[in-house]
Amino acid sequence: MAVDTKMSFGLSAVLAITTLAASQTFKLQLAETKGMTILGGGLSSVFFMFLLTAIGNLEGIILGKGFELQLIPEVAFSLVVSLVVAGSIHRVSITVCLLLSLGILFFMNSISQRTYAVPEVAPKVEKKKRR
Numbered sequence: 001m002a003v004d005t006k007m008s009f010g011l012s013a014v015l016a017i018t019t020l021a022a023s024q025t026f027k028l029q030l031a032e033t034k035g036m037t038i039l040g041g042g043l044s045s046v047f048f049m050f051l052l053t054a055i056g057n058l059e060g061i062i063l064g065k066g067f068e069l070q071l072i073p074e075v076a077f078s079l080v081v082s083l084v085v086a087g088s089i090h091r092v093s094i095t096v097c098l099l100l101s102l103g104i105l106f107f108m109n110s111i112s113q114r115t116y117a118v119p120e121v122a123p124k125v126e127k128k129k130r131r
Contacts, residue, residue, distance in 0.1 A: 005065075009057035016050035019043060023085060031090045040089035041096025048082035048101040049108070075105065 003011070023030065023043045030040035055078060056069045069075060079101055086097035 005057050005060050009054055009061060012050045012053040012057060016047055016054055019047040019050055020085060023047065023089060027089045030093070034092075037090045037092045038096050041086050041093035042100055044082050044086035044089070044093060044097040045100035045104055047085055048078055048097070049104050051081060052078040052105075052108070 023040065027040070030036045030043070052069070052075065055074050059067050059069070059074070079098075082097055082101060083094055086093040
């Protein structure tokens, strides 16, 4: 179910704040065992996804509908913030967060390309007839 940009911004911002609050509330439990440390990195990568979506929607509201997220300011900022959140849980969570965030970024890009990309038409090459 698709929602408009303003509603998507609100939902993703609330979910990002909720994910951040949950990870900081339970960071002692997330740092206890190996499995929970990996879960902490996964939770931080979900925070990355919500934060990146919120930033993209906010820029879409402010700058217009055709604006695209760039690698350096928006994606790098979201990744650094999520890695800091993962680092507050455990050092291993940073690595897990980085790997899962890159996977999430790949799939978000492929979904975006399928949804919004304009298909390119290959130029028609005419072959000369030989006599």
